[in-house]
Structure formats: structure tokens, C-alpha cells
Amino acid sequence: MPKPGKRVLLTGATGFVGSHLHPVLVRAGYEVCGATRNPAKARRRKPQFEFCQLEMSDPKSIAAALAGRDAAIYLVHGMAESESEQDYEAAEQRMAANFLAAAEQAGVTRIVYLGGVRPAGRPSKHLRSRLATGETLRSGSVSTIELQAGMIIGRGSQSWRIVRDLSMRLPVMVLPRWLRHRSQPIAIEDVSAALRLAVDLDLSGSAVYPLPGPETLSAREILERVARLRNICPRVVEVPVVTPRLSSYWIALVTRADRHLAAELVEGLTSDLVAKDEGFWALAPEHELVPFDVAAERALAAENRELSIVARASERIIQVLARPSRH
Structure with missing residues (x-):
């Protein structure tokens, strides 16, 4: 149970996970401030929530946002923050180090970080950076809980959007052999629940x-x-022979994904992303996970409402062509 009046800073509040998590934290009784570069814009969209200014490249801005907070949830991603595709790893580490230093100075007692799953093989650049960010945040005096998730199923998830578009738009799927690798996709509702529970673990x-x-x-x-x-x-x-990089080109062609982002996400699928045990859920045995099909159905319905009439009509034609024969 949340401690009465606990003050939580939610970074990445207007992003995919943050926008789902914000109301969950508020309903649980926390005093939540959603940190964003443009709080005025965020307030216009969601006037019922509190927002504050945060510029992750500015240590003074980080310190101001963390002042008076008891806990912080770290949902910042360097790929979105850095202007250069080449330097986002360094940018992520600088932001994490600055955030940790400010949290220690402010007397924050808990940081909760949502990272990526450690792969069985060599991590992609994307996953390597996410893992390093977790190590940086856990290197200080603030108690830090890192939760490592794979593909998150829900409206707004980039990895889910790729899966959804490929499934809905390809009557014939040309699948590279590396798509045999396994993962454990999780519903956004379960991720939000875990992040909330981790605040007071x-x-x-x-x-x-x-x-x-x-x-x-x-x-x-x-x-x-x-x-x-x-x-x-x-x-x-x-x-047998289609590299992740080549795959990223046709993924960008068929789906709504950016090619660079598609390349990063696809590269992470070249080895198994499977946990050795139930992980965090062993600490929350009362929580019931959303079944894969239920999570996917919810996300499909939500995404369909956002498609244009032309996109829906095109997908409908493809779906009719790809339906199994009754004969």
C-alpha cells in the first residue's frame, strides 16, 4: 500500500508507459508530478493531472524537479533525447548520472527504473544502453529497483505497433530464421502495476x-x-538469410515504425529474451497477469480507433485475402 501523501516524480510522463502509469499512481493515492519538457501542453491535454518542467540535459532542471520528492520513476530514453543517432548511449549515461546525483542531493529514497531484458546472447546497442543505465542508477546511495521488461503490449508501444502492423498488413509473411527466438511479452497494465508496487517495495x-x-x-x-x-x-x-538490418527496411515500409527505431528493436530480437524465473512477480503473488490474447485484443481495439479510414479499408482488404479457406 502507498504511504499517505508520498510525493512521486514521474519522468517520461507523456510517453507510452508514463501516460498509462500516471492515472494508476494517482488512483493509488500518491501525490504525482508528471515531468515533461512542455508542462503547459501536457496540462492542456490532461488538466486533471499535475505536471512540472524537466529538461534531462540540464542538471539544474533535474534538481528542481526532484526537490521535495520522496520517490522517482525513471522512464527516460536516450534515443528520444539525443539529436544524434550515434551518441544516444553516451547521452543516456550522462542523464542517468545527473539524475542519480540530484536524487541523492534531494533526499529521494527510491528510484524505480524500467529497463530492458538482458538477452541470452550479445545485447544490441539499444539493450546495452538500457542495461548500462540501470547500472548507473543502482550505483549510488538511493535504493533503486530496476524492472526488466521485453515487448510491452499496448497502444503507443513502438514494438507492439510493429507486431500489430505486420500481423494486419501482410497476407504473405516472409519470416527470417531469427524470428524463432523467444520472448515474454507483457501487458501495459501489468507493467504499470509492477512500477507502482516497486515504489514502496x-x-x-x-x-x-x-x-x-x-x-x-x-x-x-x-x-x-x-x-x-x-x-x-x-x-x-x-x-534463412535475412539480416535484422535488411529486415528493418521492409518493416519500415509495411509498418508505421521509423526505420532507425525498427533497426534497433529488431536487432534486440536476435537472441532469446527470457527470464530465468518469475522475477518481480514472486514478490507480488496476488497479482494476476493479463493473458497474451487478452492484452493483444485490447491493444488491437485501441489502435484501430486511431487509424485513418484509408488504412482501415486497406487492412480490411488484406485481411479478407488472408483468411483461411472454408473448403
């Missing part, structure tokens, strides 16, 4: 916990399961 030091979803699925199984929810049965052609 009874722990004096710092720790890392995997945040697995309820099922372990290959990337191919994920695509097929999502397609099945709309009664689509695409023809699947498996090819």
Missing part, C-alpha cells in the same frame, strides 16, 4: 528483477497469434 538496497509476461513465445508465434485474433491466416515463408 520493502527493500533497503538496490535490486534488479525481470518482469516477464505470462507466456514464452517466439516472434513468429507472436505474429501468428495476433493475426489469429482477426481470423487471419497469412501464408508463411521462412527464409
